[in-house]
Amino acid sequence: METKNLSRRDFMKLSSLAGAALTVGFYFPANAKEASVVTLDTAENLGIDLNAWISIDTSGKVTITNHRSEMGQGSFQSVPQIIAEELEVDLNQVNIVFAQGNNAKYGSQITGGSSTVRGTYKKLLNLSATAREMLVEAAAKKWNVSKAECYAENGHVIHKPSGKKFHYGELVAEASKLTPPTAVKLKDPKDYKILRKPMPRQDTPMKVNGTAMFGLDKKLPGMLYAVVERNPRFQGKVKSFDDTETKKVPGVKHVLAVKMSVFNTLREGVAVVADSTWAAMQGRKVLKVEWDDTGFDHVSTEQLYAKMNDDLKTKEGLSFKTKGNFAAAVEKADKKLDVVYETPYESHSCMEPVNCTAHYQDDKLEIWGPIQGPDWVQDLLSPLLDLPKEKIIVNMTFLGGGFGRKAFMDYPHEAAVISKVIKAPVQVVWTREDDTTQGPFRPGMVYQCAGGVKNGSISAFKAKLAGQDMDHQWPGAQKDSYLGSTTEGFLEPYFESIPHYSFSDVPLDVPIPVMWWRSVYASTNGFAFESFMDELAHEAGKDPLDFRRQHLGNERYQTLITKLEEVTGWKTRKKNEGYGVAITECFSSIVGEVVKVSKKADGKVKIDKVWAVMDCGWYVNPDIIRAQVEGSVIMALGAATVHATHFKDGKAVEQNFNTYKMPRIIDTPEIEVHVVDNDEKAGGVGEPGLPPFTPALTNAIFDLTGKRIRKLPFALEEV
The missing domain is CATH 3.30.365.10 (Aldehyde oxidase/xanthine dehydrogenase, molybdopterin binding domain)
Structure with missing residues (x-):
């Protein structure tokens, strides 16, 4: 091949x-x-x-x-x-x-x-x-x-x-x-x-x-290598730098200030260019930079979540979708519920850190690298470099993971600028620390979910989101526009069966770049929506799977629920075993997952097994589907129970895998994946398996222990 x-x-x-x-x-x-x-x-x-x-x-x-x-x-x-x-x-x-x-x-x-x-x-x-x-x-x-x-x-x-x-x-x-x-x-x-x-x-x-060509494998005659010391605060500037010691490092050829486009701002830094990546990294270690960090907020995690929680209480949300009269309906409900869920900021942490090779030659630019959107790179760079799009040649290599991060255009821009200045091809390499601290990140979100149950069914449902709207970061964005992904992950038939509902969001405007993360807003929405669905089922005194079945009249969803019941033995589950279910929908695919948990000898909770039923309509290869669902489950497990990105004084705290930890093999439960055969149009496979895992896990923990988990991440060993 x-x-x-x-x-x-x-x-x-x-x-x-x-x-x-x-x-x-x-x-x-x-x-x-x-x-x-x-x-x-x-x-x-x-x-x-x-x-x-x-x-x-x-x-x-x-x-x-x-x-x-x-x-x-x-x-x-x-x-x-x-x-x-x-x-x-x-x-x-x-x-x-x-x-x-x-x-x-x-x-x-x-x-x-x-x-x-x-x-x-x-x-x-x-x-x-x-x-x-x-x-x-x-x-x-x-x-x-x-x-x-x-x-x-x-x-x-x-x-x-x-x-x-x-x-x-x-x-x-x-x-x-x-x-x-x-x-x-x-x-x-x-x-x-x-x-x-x-x-x-x-x-x-x-x-x-080793014959597959990844970004770092690209080599060009006369190519140099660069690393960049970027401002650790996301909108800071370079005030001055001293490269005296850097230029003493053997192999260092150039030291220059650079700027790259990050949404509607420019991220500033100082590039060290050398004849090897190692020499460039050694040069960066002795580089002295003075930063100008004035003119923007230096936010902390505590401030971010305090602001989001306060916004939920004090601000009207931007209305996305409504039906009926929620306020009147919830007042007449037999039972009412009003709770808040929190999800963290996350790094993409692709196996392959960000990198890009660029060669600027007079009237054209050629780029090689792990790039998810080559046409987007052309669109961005054409006006910035004053080149026609056809003069910007973007070559794709294999990507060692993308998850949305490598659909962004900051790193090709940075490589192009450096190549233009030094008049030579250059490969820009981001270290793991660069990748972990610079973002863009998955946005942290806070959800107010309120609802009522009448005669055993949902009579009213409200979700109000507070967090960053990715679309608000682009140049010229209308910041009074609602979040278009407010209901992402929510099952379509619920809009028919729930007589009164309201979905809205309160956007947060802070200087932290946020970006698509595997399954985008469904990864956070799914936790809130399906956790709350479980809580409503409990208030109604109904089995969680039966409760969902009664609100999902569409045959396709009924088939998926039946399959979940069959493969998990849901109706024959035993005492001292916790079972949790969640069903989400995104990118035209529906995925239901059941998590089984139990207690170890020391009383700590452990995950015994995960079942996933994927309905992606027309499909190609069941092995690829299983692999993608397994990877999604493990990625969700990490975001739910292991890692999160925190901020202090305007900077990301976690820098590498010693503090931004990853799930290990020993943490990975057995995962059983089933693919539904039907005549539906093809849906997505790479992302829809992620959103249902976390609510299925926390719902299982409630089933076993009676404890509701509404804030992520949580430590499984501390439940």
């Missing part, structure tokens, strides 16, 4: 495919709702850039573009698996290349919101089926037989009556001259040979043997 960054034209030239291959791709004609499939020759004649393409050469080798990044979520397996199914080829015949950043050609290239498969699977199925049908037609014409007598299988077209066959490579020249059919029949999922099968990932061997 190749992972080179090539434009389509360069790829054709280098592999001599032009004129000796079948290359088909899709594009969107003006004002069209559906993509059209055309051949390379047609695209060239019309001046069209294909925005995704499949190319089959004379040996039968298949090459496809992946316009999204691969950060461990499995797109380098899922996309070829989709193609191979309808194209009728062995998965080992499919190579994949990273596309460069080009929004005009590919549309959005942001890898986030669990969108890679759910956003493109129908187009990819149609594209590969179209190529297959063109090959079948080409074979039929060569044999002078009816196309109906021919079929494709394992990279060949076979004539059913005679048994004669051509391999695809023998047909590409003729097939490339055909007009793609406008409508092709796709397989019924029951006939899949490759899709829905737990096939091993093709990028795993590369990552094991």
